[in-house]
Amino acid sequence: MTNISITKKSGELAPFDSEKLKQSLLRSGASQSDADYVSEIVIDNIVNGMSTHKVYRLAYQLLRKRSGKVAGRYRLKKAIFEMGPTGYPFESFIGELIKLQGYSVETGVVLDGSCVTHEVDVYGNKKDKTVFVECKFHNDVRKKSDVKVSLYVKSRFEDLKQKRLNQVDANHIFEGWIVTNTRFTVDATQFGSCAGLKLISWDFPANGNLRQLIDSSGFHPITTMHSITNKEKAILLDKKIILCRQLDERKDILLRMGIPERRIARIINEANQIVDLK
Numbered sequence: 001m002t003n004i005s006i007t008k009k010s011g012e013l014a015p016f017d018s019e020k021l022k023q024s025l026l027r028s029g030a031s032q033s034d035a036d037y038v039s040e041i042v043i044d045n046i047v048n049g050m051s052t053h054k055v056y057r058l059a060y061q062l063l064r065k066r067s068g069k070v071a072g073r074y075r076l077k078k079a080i081f082e083m084g085p086t087g088y089p090f091e092s093f094i095g096e097l098i099k100l101q102g103y104s105v106e107t108g109v110v111l112d113g114s115c116v117t118h119e120v121d122v123y124g125n126k127k128d129k130t131v132f133v134e135c136k137f138h139n140d141v142r143k144k145s146d147v148k149v150s151l152y153v154k155s156r157f158e159d160l161k162q163k164r165l166n167q168v169d170a171n172h173i174f175e176g177w178i179v180t181n182t183r184f185t186v187d188a189t190q191f192g193s194c195a196g197l198k199l200i201s202w203d204f205p206a207n208g209n210l211r212q213l214i215d216s217s218g219f220h221p222i223t224t225m226h227s228i229t230n231k232e233k234a235i236l237l238d239k240k241i242i243l244c245r246q247l248d249e250r251k252d253i254l255l256r257m258g259i260p261e262r263r264i265a266r267i268i269n270e271a272n273q274i275v276d277l278k
Contacts, residue, residue: 007051010142018043021059027215028074030063038062064226072224072244072274076214077202079223080181082233087137089237091121093221094135094179096243098124100217103131113159120160122177129173131198132160136180145180145201147187153178154195179210218275220244227270232257244271 005013018039025035038059045058056078064071072079083089088108095107103124110119111132122133134153136145157176164174177198178184184192184201192199202210214220222244223233235257241250247268254264 004046004048004050006046006055007049009052013049016046016055021055025059025063025070025074027211028063028076029070030067030074034063034066034070037066068226068270068273072226072270073215073220076211076220076224079221080202080210081139081141082223082230083181083221083237083242084137084139087121087135089221089242090137090181091135092240093219093242094133095122095124096219097213097217098122098131098133100219102126103129111160112163113156114162115159118156118160128171129175130164130168131175131177132157133177133179136178136182138180138182141182144183144185145178145188146185147191149178150184150188150192150195150197150199154192154197157197181210218245220274222247222271224274225267225270227263227267232259245275247271 004016006016008014021042022035022039025038026032030038041062042055042059046055060071060075063074080090083093091107095105099105101124103126105125106123107121108119109123110117111123120132121135122131124131124133134149134156136149138145153176157174161174161176175198176196177200178192179200181202184199184204189199189204199205200208200210200213221242222228222236225233225244228236236253239253241247241253247254248271251264251268254267255261259267
């Protein structure tokens with residue numbers, strides 16, 4: 001194909017990379033044949049200057065026809081943004097991911113530091129480690145967490161850590177984390193890494209980033225699903241139903257929302273497919 005440029009959300013033009021599209025489909029669990037099929041159709045329909053949103057929407061629609069369960073994972077990044085507009089569902093979601101790593105978890109808790117009290121988004125404890133997690137949720141994909149975030153999280157972490165040093169044995173590990181659904185600036189990652197903070201964004205670090213943590217855990221948010229409406233998703237999130245895997249155990253909530261049993265069966269089936277996809 002001739003060189004085609006697509007328009008990013010920022011308004012900038014960038015070369016369309018069909019191989020990048022294909023790899024994103026494969027990462028979502030698409031078979032090689034499905035990834036090839038979707039990529040070929042997109043290439044045939046793309047026009048110069050088309051927005052990345054339209055390219056993504058076309059790929060998603062095509063993938064849904066081939067495999068609804070893979071399509072749910074393909075829209076994972078967008079689904080995280082749909083957990084807004086507040087950051088509370090995102091905090092609960094990150095808490096679930098951390099709980100899976102063996103921590104007992106509290107979210108939105110106020111803790112004493114050595115100097116002042118601090119509101120901690122996610123507080124995780126296990127026998128040999130304590131983590132204090134700052135969650136930075138952004139509604140705009142262009143928004144990045146900058147070095148000021150790393151600076152203030154570092155100072156808060158040291159205050160919280162100092163308060164607890166005499167309450168544990170000498171080998172106990174304390175960590176300060178920052179987790180964002182977008183990205184960090186270069187300065188933020190440089191300072192954070194140098195200062196001993198653990199930084200996690202959609203694609204940082206190369207191993208252990210947010211996308212990988214979600215895929216490896218099977219903890220996909222309900223916002224990945226297409227069988228429930230946006231209004232229904234908002235109600236479920238408000239009731240702290242964050243994960244697809246929770247729906248099978250909370251059919252009662254779906255019934256109380258007035259959803260017919262036949263449709264509930266379709267919802268549960270889609271949720272289980274997204275969770276169980278290997």
